[in-house]
Amino acid sequence: MIQVLRTTWPLLLGMMLLMVGNGVQGTLLGIRGAEAGFSTFAMSVVMSAYFLGFLGGSRLAPELIRRVGHVRVFAALGSLISAVLVMYPALTEPWAWTLGRVIIGFCFSGVYVTAESWLNNAVTNEIRGKALSLYMIVQMAGIVCAQGLLILDDPTGFVLFIIPSVLVSIAFAPILLSVNPTPAFDNTKPMKLSKLWETSPLGCVGMIALGGVFSALFGMAAVYGTLQGMNVPQIALFMAVIYTGGLVLQYPIGWLSDRMDRRMLITVVALVAALACLVPLVGSYNYSVLLVVAFLVGGCSNPLYSLFIAYTNDFLEYEDMAAASGGLIFINGLGAIAGPLVVGWIMGLVGPSGFFLFLSLICFGLVVYAVYRMTQRAAPSVDETGSYAPVSASASVVAVEVAQEYYIDTAQEEEEAAAAEAAG
Template sequence: MLQVLSSAWALLLGMGLLMVGNGLQGTLLGVRGQIEDFSTLQMSFVMSAYFVGFLGGSRLAPEMIRRVGHVRVFAALASFISAVMIMYPLLTDPVAWALGRVIIGFCFSGVYVTAESWLNNAASNENRGQALSLYMIVQMTGIVSAQALMLVGDPAGYESFVIASIFVSVSFAPILLSISPTPSFDTTKPMTLKQLMNASPLGCVGMLLLGGVFSAQFTMAAVYGAEAGLSVVEISTFVASFYIGALVLQYPLGWLSDRFDRRITILFGAAVGGTSALVGLFFGFSMPILLSTAFVIGGMSNPLYSMLIAYTNDYLEYEDMAAASGGLIFINGLGAIAGPLITGWLMGSGVFGPQGFFLFIATLLFAVAVYAAYRMTQRAYVVVDETASIAPIYPTSSPVALEVAQEVVIEAAQDEAETTQESA
């Protein structure tokens, strides 16, 4: 771990600051939208726009990097992010915000692709898994820390938007000044969606549904808090609880996933998360209950991302694992785009109101659990000794991080095979 810190501290510091800026602007918009009297449906379009840009960036950023290099792409995207964050309080219009979110989603996706390829280059075969784990911890810590900054400025003013812009701008200094040389960049051509579906129906369906769950957490939790009449302090704590749960429960669920039929752990995680969402739906009228449900939902749903990838890998050859990354990211992105739109529609209806937030999450998580149970009747499970270990990965990451995770799995499996052959 110390070796990873010594070789990639600048990257990790920069990414931590970047995630603070990203986490702050997401929560801030949810609160400011309510202050500006934007309807829930309008805010759902604003929030969904981020994932439209993110999905587009994950497809186009690699080509941009190949054309002009890491440093130029990094610097250009950074300037756009900072500019858009300052634009929000100046142009308080849902259409302008939606366009800004498309730009920010695209830019953040490109930044992640660039930074994560640098991380992969800085790591060695021996510490790549540790580097990835540390990177994921930094990501979640940055988002959680951002929620505390909601208390620094008035969401009705411009100070908080400037703070978010400053964090993003400063985040690039350690990365651009300390990391050298820039790595070569190459991406794997993704598998077709049909090939992925044939290899792992549960992996594909689960990733689609989980995209909606994650996007609802990441973008609509603050909107829910504002619509439910929570204070700024309560909203920031509520949003943070999702990511604290993800940070705390990622390893325990991953450990279980490596030791049992993965479909059981996927079913368990989805069912517990869905049940917690139902608690929030029917009893979420006090802060202790809201924080507890958010912790459990985040703690159960976010690790499902890693588990579904690992489950898909169980039915792929090593040479196909990296190629599957692009398809899984694309499927998850489609669900993420639809998530805020459907959540906003439910929350804006006169039937469910703000509680539609929990209804949407509960429905999708129970759908994952039911489909996992169904797939258990259609296919024999893979013997635990023949499965690859799970690699920590969160939905906030780009295709590059997912490919790095796949490399970690492949290298670990190959090392284990060599050790087995030598002992035989």
């Protein structure tokens, strides 16, 4: 791990600052929108816009990088992010925020593609798995730390929008001044969705469902907290616990996934999340209980993303895994766009409880479908499956392809070791 830090610390520091900026704006808009009198549906459109931009950026950013280079793309997108962050309080209108979220989603997607290309280029095969894990930890830590900034000032003012704008601007200094020479960029063409469906129906259903879950947590949790009557420190802690759960439970679930039928683990993890979401629906409001629920929901949903990728890989040849990652991310993006819109519609019908109602329905749906798929074909032997590689649900296709490389390298090393042991 020391070797990874020595090689990549400027990039990791810059990405952490960027994630602080991104984490603040997502939660802050949810609070500020309610204060400004935006309807629940209007806020759902605003929150969905980020994921529309993110999906567009994941498709277009690679072409921009090929045309003008990593440095120019990185600097241009960073400037746009910083500008939009200070635009929000100056133009408090749903249409303006929706446009700003599209732009920010597009820009962050391009920034992730660029930074993750540099990360992949900066490390060797021997430490790629550790670098990927550390990168994910930095991302999650940045979002968690961002929630603490919300208590520094009044959300109805300008200061909380200026701070993330400054952090984003500063974030590019260590990266652009210290990064290694820009790597060659070659983006893999995504696998056709029809072939991906034939390979793993559960993987496809799981990824689109998780897109809705993740976007609901990232975009609408603060709106839920505001409607529930939480104060700003309570909303900040509520959001931080969601991401902390995703970080803490990632590795225990990953360890289990390499030692049992992944469909069974998917079923159990989704069931825990679904049952946790029922607690706020059947009991009276209790903030302490809500924090436990947030930890479990975040802790179950984030690892499921990596788990569905690993499960899909179990039915792919090595040479098809990188192409499959592009298709899975596209499917996940479609779910992410729909998630806030559906949550906003349900919350408009039944009130704040619609937030957890949506999450519980999606998770119960995953449980039912996973059980159904277990009746359709046998699971591959645990000895024949590859290693679980942790990936954040906000990662770009580059990070997922790096995870695929790690998956392949680990699987090949295990095969070679098994062959050597059999021969000896």
